Amino acid sequence: MAATKGLGREVYQEAFERLGNISAVAREFGVCHRTVARSLRGKQTDPAIQAGMDAVGTGMVPAMAWIKTKGTKDSPGYSLMLKPAADDADPLERIREAFTDLPAAPLAPPPLYADDDLLTLYPIADAHVGMLAWGEETGEDYDTRKACDRLRSWVGQCVASAPASGTGVILVAGDLLHADDQTSQTPKSRHVLDVDTRHFRTLDMAISALAACIDLAAREARPGDRADPPRQSRSSQQHGCPLCPGGAIS
Incomplete structure (x- = not known):
């Protein structure tokens, strides 16, 4: 932590020019993305918060800080909660930065x-x-695996029966996930939801299912429109797809 103390805009700027993105700079110095972004945008940290950061030897700007002073016989002590202004960085830019170092997925072969x-x-x-x-209790069992299997199956059947259109759009209209976060409650009324184990497991499986759906839609064409059998993806091998040799979706 001590190595990050006193880092300024010049240090981050040099690293940014060398590494090319904010995420890489943050990893090199062991600080959060927001700290580097704020510094590069020229924002100054409140002196009281900066003093607290220096006292503990960190370069990370806290989301909240308590500042306390000792009382004397002439003046009372104070206890203040300081909360820095919310980061006004473009969320899309932060998402783009987070994906900078990830290898791109191979493109699905287009229809002929x-x-x-x-x-x-x-x-x-x-x-x-x-x-x-x-x-x-409900008449039918339902869990994360069944939901993801149905999602892949539905998109696979639609792709198999759709004409070979030049453009395909996957529209997630709402309620893709049952719960918004790890509290497993509705956001407004705080009703407890019946959820299938861990939230991040659900996220991973939902993302994997959507990726398989995108891969299927990108190959949009009837089997007869292809001169050669399409390449099988891992998801289509596991779950079956009419576009793949011997595949079938029930």
């Missing part, structure tokens, strides 16, 4: 023929990935 005058829309609504239902 597609009608540029057609657009196929694949709306996804109310998948409620992460919901847990007990069949004896």
Whole structure:
């Protein structure tokens, strides 16, 4: 931590010019993305908060800090909670920065023929990935794996029956996940939700299912429109797909 004490804009700027992105700079110095971004934008940290950061030897700007002073016979002591202004960086820019160092996924082979005058829309609504239902109580069992399997199956069937359109759109209309966060409660009324284990497991499985759906939609064409069998992806091998040799979605 002591190595980050006293770092200024010049240090971050030199590292940024050398490394090319804010995420890499933050990793090199062991500070958070926001600290580097604020410094490069020329924002000054409040002196009281900076004094506290220097006292503990950190370069990370805290989301909140308590500043306390001792009372004397002439003046009382004070205890203040300081909360720095919210970072006004563009969220999309921060997401773009976070993905800078990740290798791009290989492109799916395009169809040999597609009608540029057609657009196929694949709306996804109310998948409620992460919901847990007990069949004896609700009439049917439901969990994260079943939700993701159905999502892949539905998109696969739609792709198989859709015309070879020049443009495909996957529209996530809402309620893709059953719970918004790890509290497993509705955000406003705080009703407790029945969820299928860990929130980040649900996120990983939902992202994997959507990635498989995107891969399927990118290959949009009937099997007869291809001269060669399409390349099988791992997801289509596991779950079956009419576009793959021997595949079938039930």
